[in-house]
Amino acid sequence: MNRRSFVQRLGVGAVGLSVLEFPVSAAAQAVPAAKPAAMPAAAAANRIGSNENPYGPAPSAVEAIARTSLTGNRYPGQWTQTLTNTIAEKFSVPAEYVLLSGGSGDILKAVVYSYASKTKPFVTGLPSYESPTRSAQHVGAPLREVALTSELRMNLPAMATKAIGAGLVYICNPNNPSSTVVPLPELTAFIEKVVKTSPTTRILVDEAYFEYADHPDFGTVVPLVMKYPQLIVARTFSKIHAMAGVRVGYAIAQPKTLETIKEYHSNSGMSVMSLAAANASLLDVENMEKNRAMAREVRRMTVAAFETSGFTVAPCDANFVFVNIKRDSRGFQEACRQKGVQIGRAFPPMTSWARISLGTMEEMEKAIPVFMAVLGAPPVQTASLDHLDRLPNELT
Template sequence: MVVKIKTKHEVESIAPYVLGKKLEDVQKELGLKSIRKMSENENIYGCSDRVKQSLASHVERLHLYPDGLATDLAEAVSKELNVRPSQLLFGNGSDEVIRILAKAYLNPGDEAIMADVTFPRYRSNVFLEGGKPIIVPLTNGVHDLALMKDAITDCTKMVFVCNPNNPTGTIVGKEALLSFIKEIPSHILVIVDEAYFEYVSTDDYLQTIPLLKEFPNLIILRTFSKIYGLASLRVGFGIMDESIVSELRKVKDVFNVNHIAQVAANAAILDQEHVRKCSQLNQEGRSFLEKEFTRLGLTYFPSQANFFMVDCKVSGDEISQYLMQNGIIVRSGSLLGYPNMIRVTVGTEEDNHYFISLIEKNLIEQGVK
């Protein structure tokens, strides 16, 4: 029987988020002995050993509701980032913080400015609240802040800057972003998504947290899903003015971050040595892939994250299928706004070498190398 209850217009007008197949299903379907997942920008090195040790002692509390304010986690994060606990709002991934922001601040017809190729949850959450996403093209894979500023109208309520940007991995320079934040009217929220902050190695990157005192309309998003290796537990957070946190707490689900996730994130942020180690290994992997892409004559966006968007000289769908048949899963650019590219996560040294060997083999088979 077909359900005839009509959904709201906004739901009918958006497509569901495209999820990849389970590794086990792909492996069985293709008859592969092993498979390497290099498609979702996860930390290939996993989480800190402290996390694993911390979880064992908390299984006896599974019958209890979690702390709705994530008090212990907020205290740990505040000490690491030198902010007040009252400036932090935690969510079921930073996705939820974006959704809470849209629910709390957008009225039908309000506008939110964002890049044309960026994290898709900005657009969908704005749209679902009756807001109007204002899409500004990237320039060479980078946010065009001048065009974004020019797009501001009397209806603008918020602006999103993903830095480093997903899926291009690019950043906007520190002076450009600082100037942009200064020029945005104080009644407009400036939301800087720093999910890949810990992977950045360039000096030309704006440290945004010190700006919170001067710009109460600034919101910074971070996550435990990437370098901290806790993607399956879904913990993200926003750093912002206390007055905004107070308003968002009215909107968020009471128990939105489960107890095990809070315990794991608390342990994870205390192990900054693990973060530094993963960042260093990622830099080494990035450098290797950059050199190999150049050697093979492949174009790519300069990345400050743990992934690359690279043009492998065939369609993204074609090369991703070729790689999957040979045991590597990447994300086709056709799903990300770049149909002739793929997005590949920086893997282990072994992963990266195998990936490059397959790309080189494919180029030879095409007769272009």
């Protein structure tokens, strides 16, 4: 089998041969021809429930996967270093400040295990991303959950008070499920305050949806890591980079802080393919901008559809919207599922709000009539909402 047919059998036949100028092992050449695996039945549903990116990984990332798959006999040390350096350069931090992970979920868990315990409470927003809360419960840490404000943003003043004497504060920004952000000046002031009033408390800022935020005062807290050993920032390739199934995430924090976290982090779960794909995707700014622009258009249309039908949508700065459907969201979720549209789970205590991820425009144009039918709202002509796209800021 030649290199071209091997790669075609990997299902990436579009990869140019220019990327295949490397030696192919005998074992690789002996890979039997395989039919592409059938997609599981669940994939046929309109999947807009897990905040995935519907557009697929960057072509440059797919190409990197194809290329490096043939070096899968080697441990991934070199790619670990390459991706670490690329991230460090992007954020202007030393490479020792970066910890890679097979998804950011493992980072969050390791941070909670490092700093929350039976005697060190865990502070979080309510509702917010639940996985760290579950980890905190697992270690028996007292929970200090702080309700979102009436604008569905993190209540930072209240969280600062709760942070006194706590082991860890978790700030999801943009917040999942509300899709709202806290502006950078407020978050900076919050971090400074917590460091001053409770210096042993750690602060974990989860920027999983960072690239989707359009709020003018939004920004990353990564530069503050240079100043504060208490601060840890988590990022993922699962969202804007469309690599949820590829599994890469990372933390940025001071080396001593990372040493502690590593006690609870396996540092495995990454392959030459995932690392090389992440590296290619991070360098592919053009593709990322394209993803961002497409998500923005879909978000505008989706928000307009709900608002035109009289439903309130939280200000949204992520790849999902949070809608007040004015009824139990579990029933709504199930009714949509039966009609082939899979949306997000319920987020207590806001059980009359539904979290809907942004699919492609085509997927949303199919999903919105389903939502309106289930909600008993008149059908919305999505094409007639086009004019709303041109009005500045009134929709988010």
